[in-house]
Amino acid sequence: MNNFEFYSPTEFVFGKNTEERTGELVARYGARRVLLVYGSERIVRTGLLGRVEESLRKAGVDYTLFGGIQPNPTDTMVYEGIRLGKEKQVDMLLAVGGGSVIDTAKAIAAGLAYEGDFWDFYAGTAIVQTALPVGVVLTIPAAGSEGSGNSVITQVSTNKKISLRTPRALRPKFAIMNPELTMTLPPYQTAAGAVDMIAHIQERYFTNTPHTEVTDALSESLLRTIIEVTPKVLASPNDYDARAALMWCGTLAHTGLCGTGNEEDWSSHAIEHELSAFYGVTHGAGLAVIFPAWLTFMADHNVDKVAHYAHQVWGVPATADKRADALEGIARLKAFFHAIGMPTSIAELGIDNFDLELINSHLHVTKGERVGNFIPLNEAHTRQIYEYAVRG
Structure with a gap:
């Protein structure tokens, strides 16, 4: 066995109806202005987005919606998220979805704390030293991004799909995991x-x-x-x-x-x-x-x-x-x-x-x-x- 460091600070909140605690957890980690990142309209149809929004309002947390994240997420959406996050002066990313949504939120979180091009991190010319905090409401069990510091983004102009591994800076602060949300x-x-x-x-x-x-x-x-x-x-x-x-x-x-x-x-x-x-x-x-x-x-x-x-x-x-x-x-x-x-x-x-x-x-x-x-x-x-x- 090799020497190793294992760092896993994410708070996992698992079980039925746990999405109703989203606002509580966002506030616990000191955030007041959230960029809520999500993918398809499924979370609207199922009522999940409404429940998360209500929880944020009850906790006194302002939020901005940023939807439309697709599978195999791209740099174009990350750039748009960074632009919107700066405009709204957000202090946390909240990902409501699966791996593509979470990976995009992580990339935005890194980009908002960096003066250069966020792609520098994926190209290997810069290292993520700091990032905005990320919270997760998981809807798709698959990628495991809710518990890791990893993020995978595709650069559209080159078709380069790159995995970024940041054992510390981009691990989510919390992950809400209700298995009921996966039933649809x-x-x-x-x-x-x-x-x-x-x-x-x-x-x-x-x-x-x-x-x-x-x-x-x-x-x-x-x-x-x-x-x-x-x-x-x-x-x-x-x-x-x-x-x-x-x-x-x-x-x-x-x-x-x-x-x-x-x-x-x-x-x-x-x-x-x-x-x-x-x-x-x-x-x-x-x-x-x-x-x-x-x-x-x-x-x-x-x-x-x-x-x-x-x-x-x-x-x-x-x-x-x-x-x-x-x-x-x-x-x-x-x-x-x-x-x-x-x-x-x-x-x-x-x-x-x-x-x-x-x-x-x-x-x-x-x-x-x-x-x-x-x-x-x-x-x-x-x-x-x-x-x-x-x-x-």
């Missing part, structure tokens, strides 16, 4: 969210760091729970207990806990980001295609942990042939994805004009010559992974 999610969005959770855990689980028994056990337990409860949620959308388990799994998957003491990988996310940046696919669906392809490559190049994963997570009996065990585990992963309505090939994503060479070369323009740590992947390696994704 479409099945596809629920399933894509489950895949995102699985991927967040596996990006940390597949490590070459020795003696990671504690984090491995945490990761395996969370993975098995997601595999168990996701079909229940899809079969019975109003099952509160299953929704609650899935929602909490999504948060625990991305607080950093599952990576403590590990050298993490994150190559599958980088490879998928090219798909969602260029083709607009749902991030979780893209990961359902890329992660099995990545694992198939690893079965021939770094098989031990992949076989262990097959044994511990998918119940594959151990044999003397680790590669065969690994491939059986991958087959069971793909069968699970299909069972919950997720794709496992480029064609199933609905991409009929896939330009493998463009995507692969752009990946390395964005991420550099080598990607990831489990095996540092060069351009030939990632091309092979994309080829596996095409085959499905």
